[in-house]
Amino acid sequence: xxxxxxxxxxxxxSQELLQQMEEALLMLEHAPGDSDTINAIFRAAHxxxxxxxxxxxxxxxxxxxxxxxxxxxxxxxxxxxxxxLTALFLQVRDHLGELVRLVDEGIDLSSLPAxxxxxxxxxxxxxxxxxxxxxxxxxxxxxxRIERGHEHGLSADHWHISxxxxxxxxxxxxxxxxxxxxxxxxxxxxxxxxxxxRMPAAAEMDPETCYLGFEVAFYSDADKATIDGAFEFVRExxxxxxxxxxxxxxxxxxxxxxxxxxxxxxGEILMRCGTLTATELQEVLxxxxxxxxxxxxxxxGQVLMEESLVQPPVxxxxxQKQQQxxxxxxxxxxxxxxxxxxxxxxxxxxxxxxxxxxGAQMTAQRCGHSEMQEATEVLSRLVEEVRDxxxxxxxxxIGATFNRFQRVVRDVSREISKDIALSISGGETELDKTVVExxxxxxxxxxxNAMDHGIEPADKRMANAKPAQGRVWLNAFHxxxxxxxxxxxxxxxxxxxxxxxxxxxxxxxxxxxxLAEKDVFNLIFEPGFSTAEQVSNLSGRGVGMDVxxxxxxxxxxxxxxxxxxxxxxxxxxxLPLTLAIIDGFLVNVGQASYVIPLELVEECxxxxxxxxxxRGHLELRGQMLPVVRLRELxxxxxxxxxxxxxxxxxxxxxxxxLVVDQLLGxxxxxxxxxxxxxxxxxxxxxxxxxxxGTVALILDIPSLLGQLTRVSEAPQRARIEA
Amino acid sequence: xxxxxLIVDDSASIRQVVSITLKGAGYDVIEGxxxxxxxxxxxxxxxxxxxxDVNMPNMDGITFLKNVKQLPAYKFTPVIMLTTEAGEAKKxxxxxxxxxxxxxxxxxxxxxxNAVSKLILP
Amino acid sequence: xSSDGLYRILPLEGGLNIYSASENMGLLLHALAPETELELxxxxxDEIDCAGLQLLIMAKHEAQRIGCDLRLTNHSPAVIEAFELxxxxxxxxxPILIKPTSE
Numbered sequence: 025x026x027x028x029x030x031x032x033x034x035x036x037x038s039q040e041l042l043q044q045m046e047e048a049l050l051m052l053e054h055a056p057g058d059s060d061t062i063n064a065i066f067r068a069a070h071x072x073x074x075x076x077x078x079x080x081x082x083x084x085x086x087x088x089x090x091x092x093x094x095x096x097x098x099x100x101x102x103x104x105x106x107x108x109l110t111a112l113f114l115q116v117r118d119h120l121g122e123l124v125r126l127v128d129e130g131i132d133l134s135s136l137p138a139x140x141x142x143x144x145x146x147x148x149x150x151x152x153x154x155x156x157x158x159x160x161x162x163x164x165x166x167x168x169r170i171e172r173g174h175e176h177g178l179s180a181d182h183w184h185i186s187x188x189x190x191x192x193x194x195x196x197x198x199x200x201x202x203x204x205x206x207x208x209x210x211x212x213x214x215x216x217x218x219x220x221x222r223m224p225a226a227a228e229m230d231p232e233t234c235y236l237g238f239e240v241a242f243y244s245d246a247d248k249a250t251i252d253g254a255f256e257f258v259r260e261x262x263x264x265x266x267x268x269x270x271x272x273x274x275x276x277x278x279x280x281x282x283x284x285x286x287x288x289x290x291g292e293i294l295m296r297c298g299t300l301t302a303t304e305l306q307e308v309l310x311x312x313x314x315x316x317x318x319x320x321x322x323x324x325g326q327v328l329m330e331e332s333l334v335q336p337p338v339x340x341x342x343x344q345k346q347q348q349x350x351x352x353x354x355x356x357x358x359x360x361x362x363x364x365x366x367x368x369x370x371x372x373x374x375x376x377x378x379x380x381x382x383g384a385q386m387t388a389q390r391c392g393h394s395e396m397q398e399a400t401e402v403l404s405r406l407v408e409e410v411r412d413x414x415x416x417x418x419x420x421x422i423g424a425t426f427n428r429f430q431r432v433v434r435d436v437s438r439e440i441s442k443d444i445a446l447s448i449s450g451g452e453t454e455l456d457k458t459v460v461e462x463x464x465x466x467x468x469x470x471x472x473n474a475m476d477h478g479i480e481p482a483d484k485r486m487a488n489a490k491p492a493q494g495r496v497w498l499n500a501f502h503x504x505x506x507x508x509x510x511x512x513x514x515x516x517x518x519x520x521x522x523x524x525x526x527x528x529x530x531x532x533x534x535x536x537x538x539l540a541e542k543d544v545f546n547l548i549f550e551p552g553f554s555t556a557e558q559v560s561n562l563s564g565r566g567v568g569m570d571v572x573x574x575x576x577x578x579x580x581x582x583x584x585x586x587x588x589x590x591x592x593x594x595x596x597x598x599l600p601l602t603l604a605i606i607d608g609f610l611v612n613v614g615q616a617s618y619v620i621p622l623e624l625v626e627e628c629x630x631x632x633x634x635x636x637x638x639r640g641h642l643e644l645r646g647q648m649l650p651v652v653r654l655r656e657l658x659x660x661x662x663x664x665x666x667x668x669x670x671x672x673x674x675x676x677x678x679x680x681x682l683v684v685d686q687l688l689g690x691x692x693x694x695x696x697x698x699x700x701x702x703x704x705x706x707x708x709x710x711x712x713x714x715x716x717g718t719v720a721l722i723l724d725i726p727s728l729l730g731q732l733t734r735v736s737e738a739p740q741r742a743r744i745e746a
Numbered sequence: 747x748x749x750x751x752l753i754v755d756d757s758a759s760i761r762q763v764v765s766i767t768l769k770g771a772g773y774d775v776i777e778g779x780x781x782x783x784x785x786x787x788x789x790x791x792x793x794x795x796x797x798x799d800v801n802m803p804n805m806d807g808i809t810f811l812k813n814v815k816q817l818p819a820y821k822f823t824p825v826i827m828l829t830t831e832a833g834e835a836k837k838x839x840x841x842x843x844x845x846x847x848x849x850x851x852x853x854x855x856x857x858x859x860n861a862v863s864k865l866i867l868p
Numbered sequence: 869x870s871s872d873g874l875y876r877i878l879p880l881e882g883g884l885n886i887y888s889a890s891e892n893m894g895l896l897l898h899a900l901a902p903e904t905e906l907e908l909x910x911x912x913x914d915e916i917d918c919a920g921l922q923l924l925i926m927a928k929h930e931a932q933r934i935g936c937d938l939r940l941t942n943h944s945p946a947v948i949e950a951f952e953l954x955x956x957x958x959x960x961x962x963p964i965l966i967k968p969t970s971e
Contacts, residue, residue, distance in 0.1 A: 189918075194886045196846045197795075197824030198865065199917040204953045206864045216955035223922070226897060226930040231889035232822075236918055238955070254864055257824075257847035430963060445907075445941055448963055491877045493909075514875065822886040 031127070034076070038124045041068040045117050052105050062105065065113070066095040072120065073181075083133040084123050087148060091116050094154045103154060112150055119147055178276065178307075181269045182214050183244060183251055184299040186283055188222075188237040190261030195232050198258050204240075206254055211244025215297050221285050239290075241297040267299075273308045276300060280308070364457065367418050374407075374414045378692075379713045381407040420460055422509070423451025426498045428464075429471055433496060436475050443493045444479050446471075450500035455507045459579055459599055463509070466572045470511040470595050471496060473569070478515030478593050488590060490514065503598075506581075512594035518587040520544045527553065545585045549573040577675055577726055580606065580621065608693035608712070610720065611671060612686040613654045614662030617720035619693050619712060624725045626672040626679065628687055640732075642670065642681055650732045651681035657707065657728075678729045695722060706731065749866050750774040750792060754784040754810065755799040755828065760851075764797065767855040772868030781805025785813055793820065794866050797849075797858075799828045800836050808836070811843045824865045828853075874904040881912040884920030892920075896927045902934045911942035916950045928960060 045068040048061045055061065073088035091113070097103040105113075122140060126133060136144055189200055207213055219237035223229070244251065248268060255264050265279050276299075280290045291308070294300040300308065381404045388396040426448045433446040479485075479494030486492055499510040520541055527533045527547045539547075547553055551570040576583045581599035600606070608619035629644070642651045651670065655662070670681040695710045709724035751773050753764045758779070765775045776793070778784025780802040796814065800807035807827060814820045826847040827840050837848060849861050878899045884892055899906055908927070913920075924940065931938035940962040943951065951957040 194889075194917070194919045195822060196844060197822050197886075198846065199886075199919075201918055201921075201950055201953050202866050203864065205867045209863060209867070213953075216953075218955050218959065220925060220959070223925055223929065225933075226926050229893070229922075229926055231893040231919060231923060231926075232886060234918065235922060253860075257826075257861075257864060260841075260846060427963065447907075447939055447941070491875075493877060495875070495907075819887075 035124055035128045038072050038076075039121070041072055042117055042121050042124070044068050046114065049110055049113055049117065052110055053107075056105055059099075062095070062098055066092065066099055069095055081123075081127060081133055083136055083144070084120065084127075087123070087144065088120065090148055090151045090155070091120075094151050097154065109154070112147070116147055116151065119143055178270060178273060178300065178304045180241070180271075180299045181243070182299070183211075183242045183269060184267040184271070184276075184279070184294070184297065185240040185242055185251070186237075186263070186265040186279060187240065187255075188219070188263040188284065189234045189258065190263075191233045191235075192261060193234040193258055195234075200234075200236060200238065200258075203254060203258070207240075207242055207244075207251075210246050210250065211242055214241040214243045216240045217293050217296050219285065219293065221289075239293045239297050239299075241299050273304065276304075276308045362417075364418075370414055371418065374411050375695075376713070377407050378411060415456075416454070418457045419454040420457050421451060422453050422455060422460060422463075422500050422507075423448070425460055425464055425467070426451050426500070429467070429498060432468065432471060433475065436472055440476060442475065442479055443482060444475055445493055445495055447495065447497045448499075449497070453500035453502060453507060455500075455599065459507075462575065462579055463597075463599070466575045466597070467498070467509070467511065469569075469572050471498070474511060474513035474515065474593065474595075478513035478517075480516045484516075506598050506600055509597045509599070510594055511597075512592060514592040517589040517591055517593055518545055518548070518585075519589055523547055542584065542586070545587055548585070549583060574726070580623070606693050606695060608691050608722065609671070610688035610691045610714075611654075611669075611682075611684040612688055613658070613684050614660045616658070616660065617688070617714060617718060618654060618684070619691070619720050619722045620671060620673060620682070621722075621725060622690055624673045624675050626674045629670045629672065629681075631668045631670050631683060644672070644681070649679060649681050651683060652728075652732055653683040655683070655685075673725050673729065675726055675729055680729050680732045682723075682728075693720075693722065748772065748774045749794040749868050750776060751795045751797060751862065752776045752778060752784060752787065752793050753797045754778040754781065754802070754807070755797075756780055756802045757799075760799070760828075763855055764858055767859050768862060771859055771863075773862070781807065781810030781813070784810060788814070788817070788820065790819060793823055795824050795826065795862060796820070797826045797828065797862070800840065808839050808843055811840065811845055815844050826861055826865070874901070875907075876904065877907045877909050879909040879912060883915035884913050884923065885915055885917040886919040889919040889923060892923055893926070896923060897930070900927060900930055900934060900936050900938070902936060905937040905939070906931065907939045907941050909942050910940055910947045911944050913944045914946050916946055918954070921950060921954055921956060924960065925956070 045065050048064040048068070051061050052058065052065075069088050069092045073085055073092055076084035076088065094103065094109075098105055098109075103109070119140070123133065126137065126140070131137060187200070189198075193200070204213060204216070217239045219239060220235075222235040222237065224235065229235075242251070248266065251266055255262070258264070263283070265282055267275055267279055276294070280287050280294070283290055285293075291300065291305045295302065295305055381400070385397075385400045385404055388400040429448075430446055433444055437444040474496045475494070479496065480488075482492045482494075485494065495514045497510070497512045499512070501508055523544050524533070524539070524547075527544075527550075530553065532547065532550060532553065533539070548569050549572070553570065573583050576597055576599070579599055581597055583595065583597050585593060585595045587593040607622040609622045609625050611618050611620065640651055641648045643649070649672065653668075654660075655664065665685050668683050668685060669687050670683055671687070672679060672681050674680075691714075693712045695712060707724055707728045708721050709727075710722045712720050712722060714720050751768055753761050753768075753775060754777075755761050755764075756779055761777045761779070765777060768775050776787050776791070778787045781798075782805040784796075784798070785805070798807045798810055802810075805813075811825060811827070814823070814825070824847065825845050826849055827837075827845040828851050829837055829840075829848050840848075847861065847865065849858060876899065878895070880892070882888070896908075908924070928938055930936075940960050943962075951960070
């Protein structure tokens with residue numbers, strides 16, 4: 025990349041920053057004093073100043089510096105963004121935009137063109153009026169510094185301090201933390217990266233020896249002697265290097281060489297501190313290669329082999345890795361915020377693309393044109409790739425949702441006077457945004473349940489030799505195309521005998537019916553399972569658990585529970601990664617096609633028309649199964665075929681049969697939401713478009729099951745299977 | 747929680763100036779007029795920093811320092827030694843005894859406050 | 869996450885500093901065991917210095933080495949300040965619950 029290209033990057037970046045600045049300024053009119061917005065404006069000015077310095081654009085540097093100083097006073101609360109100042113800054117922004125445009129046109133700014141000069145001076149004067157007179161002196165100093173440094177100096181406007189403390193530092197009563205506190209009395213530690221390379225293995229560690237090092241980015245107007253003085257008591261046996269703002273790249277190179285760690289790793293750390301940008305690090309390391317080349321007049325090939333050829337891939341990899349870390353830190357700059365509805369629209373279109381692709385493939389097959397078939401195959405493979413890369417766009421990490429429970433746990437534990445700690449793991453696990461939004465309620469219920477009913481009172485815990493503090497945890501991980509979320513506690517666990525007794529009492533089980541332990545636990549998710557003695561003011565186990573299960577199944581997820589009496593309970597929720605695409609089972613009634621989510625299909629039976637079912641029930645292996653003809657349900661007048669099939673669907677312990685004309689098989693379905701017109705029509709969950717362009721309705725099995733089992737009386741209700 | 751500083755010097759005026767300066771900045775200050783007196787004043791109290799002159803009657807600063815470093819409660823307490831420009835030889839002796847911080851007399855109150863701040867803030 | 873392994877909480881109290889470093893080093897090494905979960909409760913630490921921080925770093929490294937699930941919890945204000953000053957919060961990575969100042 026040559027300087028011209030980098031300049032283009034600077035121009036694009038500046039335009040973007042100025043755009044952000046304008047938006048932020050306009051936003052201030054609605055939310056004056058919003059510190060995030062003010063910071064955004066400051067950052068924009070700050071970044072422009074920093075990078076303009078790299079290109080020797082003094083006019084921009086000096087002008088932005090005054091603007092930045094005013095903004096700094098706003099940030100510290102000395103000034104307020106009133107209408108007048110906002111208007112001034114809009115002008116400042118426009119003027120900066122003009123300067124950047126001139127740079128873009130290749131005009132030398134060392135003497136400003138006559139048409140911008142008056143405004144330049146005028147705006148500078150207006151800005152200076154917002155600065156105290158003493159400040160204009162320091163501003164002069166700062167400008168001097170910039171002018172001193174800008175020839176070859178790098179962008180960092182903070183001091184960079186490298187510290188490797190001597191082994192006796194702690195024994196001598198010097199605590200590096202005390203030094204940092206002291207530095208903060210006359211400046212601000214912008215960022216600080218601990219260097220732990222010298223930490224030995226536990227077996228070799230002397231707890232009184234100091235192994236720590238730090239790389240510190242320190243912003244201060246103090247002079248070198250003052251900063252140097254901070255370290256006067258540790259200097260004797262520590263390694264201390266201090267670089268002033270805008271040092272030159274060979275000074276950084278010298279620094280990197282003086283420090284004990286490996287060069288590349290130090291470079292990374294300097295980038296993490298914000299002292300060097302990626303470009304600058306490259307520049308610094310480039311200097312290194314150059315000076316090495318000058319020092320030895322070996323054949324260039326050998327030099328490249330030994331020095332630089334080995335380095336660049338390492339640099340590239342390290343830079344990339346560092347970029348990721350930086351991305352996380354400055355994500356407001358590197359992440360693009362997109363309206364969720366735009367993403368939904370994209371996913372919709374991808375869905376249609378899949379359908380259209382399938383249609384094209386079908387047509388190609390029908391034509392028997394082999395080249396055409398090959399072409400459509402390539403197309404559908406690409407479409408699949410597009411789908412696979414589009415779906416993750418809607419994925420978000422669950423960590424933010426998890427973290428909200430820290431507060432819940434803290435508040436609830438105080439409310440119920442139990443000492444309970446929450447631990448969180450797997451927060452980086454990603455899942456569909458829609459799922460995340462809808463998982464919070466069930467999770468809240470489960471967490472509160474665990475605290476309320478799971479964790480025993482402290483005295484009981486102590487009696488059972490458990491730590492007095494109860495523990496609840498949230499965990500998430502990916503497993504075979506789904507995401508698993510666990511809510512666990514180290515409480516008393518569930519008593520299977522008591523659950524069985526309750527279930528029998530409530531007629532949920534037949535006498536003598538045997539259940540595996542796991543199925544016993546899962547009874548608490550059944551509707552109507554509630555035991556009065558367990559209900560408290562906070563949450564009633566049983567009252568809520570069936571609701572939790574319903575919420576989870578509505579997300580096409582499953583829930584189950586593990587428990588060990590006396591040791592605790594873990595509830596495991598398994599959810600699909602996305603809600604947009606499902607495996608469907610396609611059936612046909614008259615002219616219409618319907619899709620049933622495949623995972624809810626239990627079996628398919630042929631129905632003999634000479635074996636009519638009475639009053640909506642069918643006897644299946646000795647049990648009464650509520651049955652409905654889709655034809656009747658959706659008022660389809662077409663004649664019934666001689667042969668019909670029953671699709672047995674099940675969910676949450678409920679079963680029912682759906683009578684259809686024809687079974688068409690499995691098929692990947694892109695779910696599209698129905699418009700509001702259909703909201704009055706229960707039993708439909710959406711629609712999809714088939715390869716030949718016809719529409720198929722997706723059945724909402726949970727709501728159909730609810731309808732069917734409500735209509736039928738208790739004796740006909742589907743039983744829990746043994 | 748205020749940080750406690752012990753100032754050991756046989757000159758009452760120096761003790762007082764230091765004491766007033768540090769108290770004004772928010773530190774608690776104990777005074778000792780020589781090494782022996784200071785050892786008695788310590789008496790197991792929590793002290794975050796010791797400032798000690800070198801030349802003192804009864805027990806000089808270096809001996810005091812060596813004694814203090816023997817006591818588990820003060821083994822790692824930072825010490826600022828007060829020295830004169832001419833005291834380089836003593837400085838080596840002090841260094842051997844574990845003194846790392848030196849402030850040259852005469853000093854301005856602000857200089858002392860600054861030196862103390864580098865080690866602990868009030 | 870296994871709930872089968874041994875789970876223990878080690879509360880650290882008072883000062884985790886150069887004075888108590890040797891003693892606490894022994895305590896930590898004793899508490900770290902493979903296939904267990906160890907939680908260091910930092911709520912009662914009213915003082916921590918770089919010696920203390922080094923011990924926590926050592927514990928984290930050692931836990932990783934032997935396969936012990938180490939967690940730092942209930943960071944006291946002193947611990948939070950030290951983590952922030954030293955830039956180590958992200959190294960430990962445990963969620964830090966900021967308590968209202970009224971407490």
